[in-house]
Structures are given as structure tokens and as C-alpha cells.
Amino acid sequence: xxxxxxxxxxxxxxxxxxxxxxxxxxxxxxxxxxxxxxxxxxxxxxxxxxxxxxxxxxxxxxxxxxxxxxxxxxxxxxxxxxxxxxxxxxxxxxxxxxxxxxxxxxxxxxxxxxxxxxxxxxxxxxxxxxxxxxxxxxxxxxxxxxxxxxxxxxxxxxxxxxxxxxxxxxxxxxxxxxxxxxxxxxxxxxxxxxxxxxxxxxxxxxxxxxxxxxxxxxxxxxxxxxxxxxxxxxxxxxxxxxxxxxxxxxxxxxxxxxxxxxxxxxxxxxxxxxxxxxxxxxxxxxxxxxxxxxxxxxxxxxxxxxxxxxxxxxxxxxxxxxxxxxxxxxxxxxxxxxxxxxxxxxxxxxxxxxxxxxxxxxxxxxxxxxxxxxxxxxxxxxxxxxxxxxxxxxxxxxxxxxxxxxxxxxxxxxxxxxxxxxxxxxxxxxxx
Numbered sequence: 001x002x003x004x005x006x007x008x009x010x011x012x013x014x015x016x017x018x019x020x021x022x023x024x025x026x027x028x029x030x031x032x033x034x035x036x037x038x039x040x041x042x043x044x045x046x047x048x049x050x051x052x053x054x055x056x057x058x059x060x061x062x063x064x065x066x067x068x069x070x071x072x073x074x075x076x077x078x079x080x081x082x083x084x085x086x087x088x089x090x091x092x093x094x095x096x097x098x099x100x101x102x103x104x105x106x107x108x109x110x111x112x113x114x115x116x117x118x119x120x121x122x123x124x125x126x127x128x129x130x131x132x133x134x135x136x137x138x139x140x141x142x143x144x145x146x147x148x149x150x151x152x153x154x155x156x157x158x159x160x161x162x163x164x165x166x167x168x169x170x171x172x173x174x175x176x177x178x179x180x181x182x183x184x185x186x187x188x189x190x191x192x193x194x195x196x197x198x199x200x201x202x203x204x205x206x207x208x209x210x211x212x213x214x215x216x217x218x219x220x221x222x223x224x225x226x227x228x229x230x231x232x233x234x235x236x237x238x239x240x241x242x243x244x245x246x247x248x249x250x251x252x253x254x255x256x257x258x259x260x261x262x263x264x265x266x267x268x269x270x271x272x273x274x275x276x277x278x279x280x281x282x283x284x285x286x287x288x289x290x291x292x293x294x295x296x297x298x299x300x301x302x303x304x305x306x307x308x309x310x311x312x313x314x315x316x317x318x319x320x321x322x323x324x325x326x327x328x329x330x331x332x333x334x335x336x337x338x339x340x341x342x343x344x345x346x347x348x349x350x351x352x353x354x355x356x357x358x359x360x361x362x363x364x365x366x367x368x369x370x371x372x373x374x375x376x377x378x379x380x381x382x383x384x385x386x387x388x389x390x391x392x393x394x395x396x397x398x399x400x401x402x403x404x405x406x407x408x409x410x411x412x413x414x415x416x417x418x419x420x421x422x423x424x425x426x427x428x429x430x431x432x
Contacts, residue, residue, distance in 0.1 A: 019231040023158075024100035024115045026151065027125035028143035032164045036125065036202035037088055037101050038066025040223065043209040046090035066202075094227045102147075113150060113339060113428055117414070120231045121158035121195070122151035123222070126183065128175050129165050138182040145374045146388060149190060153337055153390070153430060155410060158195040158229045159187075162222055167201040173216030189377050196225045232410075234302030239327035240268035240276065241404070241412050242306065243357030244320045260291055260307040261316055263358070266411035268324060269301040270308065278314055279321040279402045280330050285310040319359030321402050328412065330400035335369070335432045337406075338393045340385040342419060342426035346393075347384045352426065353418040356401045357411065362420075367394040385427075395429065406430040 025033040041047050058065070086101040100115035116122060124147055131138050151159050161183050169175035176199045187194045200207045200222055209223045246262040270276070274287045290297050291307030300306035308322055321328070340346045346365060354363040369392040371382035385391045406413030417427040 020096035020098050021121065021226060021229055021231055022098045022100070022119045023121040023123055023226065023229070024102050024112070024119045025123045025125060026102050026112055026116075026147035028127065028130070028141045031125040031127040031130075031144075032202045033125050034086075034101055035066050036123075036162065036164065036200065036208065036222075037086075037099050039202050039205050039208050040097075040099070041088060041090050042066055043205060044090045044092060046088075092223065092227065097226065112147060113154070113341065116151055116154045116156060117410075117428075119156055121160065121226070121229050122147070122156050123160045123162050123226075124148050124151070125162050125164045126179060127164055128169050128179060131179060133169065133175050133178055137185075138178050140182055140186060142374055145186060145190075148187070148192060149372070149374060149390065150339060152190060152192045153339065154428075155407060157232060159192060160195050160222070160225055160229075161197045163197065163199045164202055166199040167204055167206055172199065172214065176217060195229065196220070198222050198225060234265070235267045235409070236269055236301045238267040238302075238409075239324035240270050240274070240322065241266040241324075241327060241402075241409060242268075242270065242308070242322040243359075243411065244316060244318055244322060245358050247317060248307070258288070258309050259313075259316070260309055261322060262291075262305065262307045263322070264305045265300060265302045266357075267302050267409050268327075269299060270306060270322075271299045275325060276308070276310075276322050277325045277327075278316055279323055279328065280400050281315065281320070283314045284325060285312055285314055287311070319357065321357065323402065328402035328404060330402045332397045332400050333366070333394065334397075334403055335392065335394050336415075336429040337390065337432060338385060338417075338427050338429055339390050340387060340427045342424055343387050344419070344422075344426070345384040345386045346391075346417075346427060351420065353420050354395070354397070354415045354429065355418065356403070356415045359401070361401060362398040363417075364396045365393055366396045369393060392432070393429075403431050405432060 025036060027033055088099045090097050100119060102112035102115045124144060126144055130141060163176055163179050166172045166176060180197045183197055198207060198219060199217055206212055207221045209221060211221045242263045242265045244261050244263045248260045248262060249257050250260060270287060272287050272290055275284060276287060277284050287308055288311040289309040290300055292300050292304060348365055348368055351362060351364050353360055368382050370379040371385060371389055371391040373380055382391055404412035413431040415429040416425055417429060419426045
């Protein structure tokens with residue numbers, strides 16, 4: 001890459017100390033996810049007075065149902081479950097937060113995956129009242145394991161387990177130790193790095209925003225853990241990868257007016273004078289100018305939206321990629337982890353549409369290497385993947401795409417799978 005007169009920006013130069021933390025709550029049905037979020041909003045005074053009045057009138061003298069602060073759909077209130085992802089915002093003196101309340105029911109796992117893909121952390125709730133605490137080894141619920149695995153596969157940097165309804169246990173200390181041991185054993189077997197395990201009572205507010213006063217626990221509250229978590233930082237010190245989202249022509253007329261190629265930088269950085277390559281065509285050019293937020297700038301880095309003006313006219317359209325020369329090698333075949341979300345099974349030989357960045361390409365599932373058993377974490381032989389199952393597969397594309405391993409780049413290594421007949425989002429592919 002040609003170095004321009006502007007200095008290169010390093011990862012340490014990017015200020016992330018004031019970024020809002022995006023986290024989701026996950027787990028099984030009725031584990032208390034919506035109530036926990038309601039408690040965070042209530043204790044942080046992020047609820048408007050008219051909202052409180054409405055909830056108080058509905059409660060008719062009984063304790064306020066804090067879960068109603070997130071369950072906004074009529075169907076959610078009728079069934080008492082979360083269906084869609086609900087987003088809420090609150091702030092403390094230390095930090096701002098964006099919460100995604102993900103559904104717990106298996107039927108809506110795809111919504112949880114959608115929320116996880118844009119999150120910095122996951123808070124997986126575990127309801128002690130649903131577990132057999134008399135057993136020597138506590139067995140976790142399948143959805144607890146599935147959501148934890150999905151959060152791990154989607155490369156969320158922080159996974160926190162919140163053991164909820166701890167006040168309902170006959171011996172809270174013993175319950176916390178047993179469930180913690182089960183979660184730790186599961187995480188170690190799955191290769192999940194656990195950030196923290198905290199006991200909470202979302203209903204009463206124990207250890208949610210204020211530390212718990214108990215002789216069996218001397219750790220931080222859930223809010224204290226959240227305030228210290230890092231945000232996802234796109235890699236600045238890497239080769240440029242920028243998916244083109246929109247092509248704009250400057251000025252009037254249809255002559256040789258410069259075009260601005262807009263997109264959000266997936267990794268690396270770009271400056272005027274840099275040599276770039278357009279994929280899939282392979283053409284190269286030099287960056288003549290750079291736009292950001294309506295202004296001409298000297299550099300843009302990963303995570304920022306950039307408008308790139310090239311020094312010569314090249315055929316570039318939505319779905320193409322602007323990369324550093326040699327940063328990616330387009331391919332037609334790849335291996336990936338597939339999280340299947342459709343009620344119609346994924347079968348070998350079936351054709352689908354996949355979206356990578358801003359480009360749609362037809363694809364065919366050529367092999368299912370194995371399926372992951374969420375209970376035993378064993379890799380088992382499989383000829384199809386049913387709803388909410390996870391497997392390792394091989395995919396063949398109709399056209400080449402500049403793919404990268406998902407562990408290296410969350411944008412360049414992720415694809416969504418769409419059924420061409422029903423147009424349903426059927427799965428998520430994570431390039432291996």
C-alpha cells in the first residue's frame with residue numbers, strides 16, 4: 001500500500017472509552033430476561049413518569065410488572081413471552097448502554113442471532129427454579145447451552161452468566177455454587193471464555209445495580225460487570241476491506257463527473273494516495289479523495305463510513321469490495337459453521353441465496369461435515385440440519401466472493417442464507 005503524507009492511525013489512537021456498550025440478554029423462556037432489563041431501567045431512572053403511571057394502574061395495587069417495559073407487541077403481552085428483539089437505552093454516570101432483549105423460545109432463535117451479531121456482550125440468564133439442585137451435577141437447559149454457543153460462535157468478546165431468581169432458592173449459597181460449577185464445566189468443554197458469573201434477583205433487584213450483601217458472595221453486581229466490559233473494536237491495523245453500499249455521482253450531468261463509493265470500513269484504514277483494488281473485477285486505482293460525514297478528510301478507519309473517490313473511472317457498483325491489493329482472494333467454495341434457523345431443513349444439494357456484505361449470490365450446500373450436539377458438544381454425523389441446529393458445512397458459490405475467516409473479520413466472514421422460494425432468512429454462515 002502506498003503511504004500518503006497523512007500519518008497512519010494505530011489501534012491505540014482510536015478512542016473507544018466513551019462508546020456505548022451494546023449487550024443482549026439471552027436464555028430460555030421465562031428466565032426473567034425482560035424483568036431484568038426492566039429492573040436496570042427502573043433502578044437507573046430511565047423510565048418516563050407516564051410509563052410508570054401506566055404500569056402502576058395496570059398493576060392495580062400489586063407490584064409493578066417490569067417485564068412490560070420491553071414486551072411491546074400485543075402478542076407478547078398476551079402470551080407473556082418475548083417474540084421480537086426489543087431495544088432499550090439507559091445510562092449511568094460511568095457509561096451508556098444499548099440493550100437487546102432477545103426471545104428465549106426456540107421458535108425465535110433467529111431473532112437472538114440477529115441481536116447477537118451487533119452486540120458487544122451477552123448476558124445469559126439461568127433460572128435456578130427450573131434446575132434440579134438436588135443432583136450432584138446440575139443439568140443446564142438446552143436453550144441456555146444453545147444461546148451460549150451461538151454467542152460464542154458469533155464472537156462476542158464478553159459472555160456473562162446471570163443466575164436469576166436466586167432469592168427463590170432454599171439455600172442461595174449452595175444453589176449459586178452448584179449452578180456456577182455446571183456453567184464453568186460447560187464453558188470449558190465448549191471453549192467459551194466466561195467473563196463473569198453473578199447471582200441476581202431481577203424481580204427484587206438483588207445484585208442487579210447494587211452489590212449483594214451475603215456471606216456466600218462477595219463479587220460485583222451485574223451493573224458493575226457491565227460498566228467494565230469492552231466494546232467490539234474493528235481492527236484498524238489490518239489490510240483495508242470496505243464493502244461498497246452506495247455509488248453517488250457528484251455534480252450535474254452524466255459526463256466524467258467523479259463518483260463517490262460509499263461504505264462502512266470492515267477493517268483497516270484508507271487515505272488519499274493509497275492504492276486499492278476493486279473486487280471481484282481485480283482492477284486497481286489510487287484514492288484521489290476521501291469523504292466522511294459530508295466533509296473531505298485525510299483518513300478513515302475501521303468502523304467509520306467512508307466515501308472513496310478514485311483517480312480514474314472504474315466500473316464499481318453496490319456489492320463490490322474496495323480492498324488493499326492482495327488483502328483477499330476471491331473464492332467459489334468454502335467451509336463454514338452454519339446456524340440453521342428455518343423450519344425447513346438444510347439439505348445437501350439445495351440452492352439458496354447468500355448475502356455477503358452488500359452482495360447477493362446464489363449458493364449450493366455441497367456437504368454437511370457434521371452436526372454439533374448442544375447437549376454433549378459432540379460432533380455427530382448428519383445429512384441435514386433442522387431448525388436451531390448448528391453444523392459444519394461446505395458451500396459452493398455461483399460467483400466468487402472475497403471471504404475471510406469470521407474469527408478474523410466479522411463482516412468479511414459472515415453470510416446470511418435466504419430461501420429463494422419463501423424469502424425467509426434461513427441461516428447464518430460463519431466462514432471457518
